[in-house]
Amino acid sequence: MPEIRVKIASPVGLHARPASLFVKAAAKHPGLVSIGRPGTEPVDARSMLSVLSLAIGHGEEVILRTDGEGADSALSELSTLLASDPEA
Numbered sequence: 401m402p403e404i405r406v407k408i409a410s411p412v413g414l415h416a417r418p419a420s421l422f423v424k425a426a427a428k429h430p431g432l433v434s435i436g437r438p439g440t441e442p443v444d445a446r447s448m449l450s451v452l453s454l455a456i457g458h459g460e461e462v463i464l465r466t467d468g469e470g471a472d473s474a475l476s477e478l479s480t481l482l483a484s485d486p487e488a
Contacts (some may be wrong), residue, residue: 403465405438406482418486421479423448424451425481433478438463445478447448 410418418448426445428431435451436442442465456462464482466474 401432401465401467402462402471403481405461405463406458406479407459407461409458409483409485411458411485413449413460414454414462415456419448419451420466421486422478422481423478424480426474429466429468429470429474429478431471431474432465433474434465435462437439437461450488 408414410417414422423446433445434442434471435445435454436456437456438461439479442463443454445451445464462482464475464479466478
């Protein structure tokens with residue numbers, strides 16, 4: 401299962417609109433996609449409630465994992481989304 405560490409660029413963290421954009425993008429991929437803090441159990445990245453429950457703030461590092469068909473391209477796309485400010 402490929403994974404990457406990403407720092408959250410959004411000034412509000414992974415909350416509300418940035419989380420919604422991320423969850424929608426994750427839902428487009430056919431394989432498994434998970435997100436979590438280093439050292440904690442990851443959650444399903446396609447679940448808005450699960451992602452919001454992490455309460456990830458600006459500048460925090462997360463581990464993004466993907467599996468299944470298109471895992472590498474999904475990892476690239478989603479990590480780019482998290483590492484950029486969607487409001488900019």
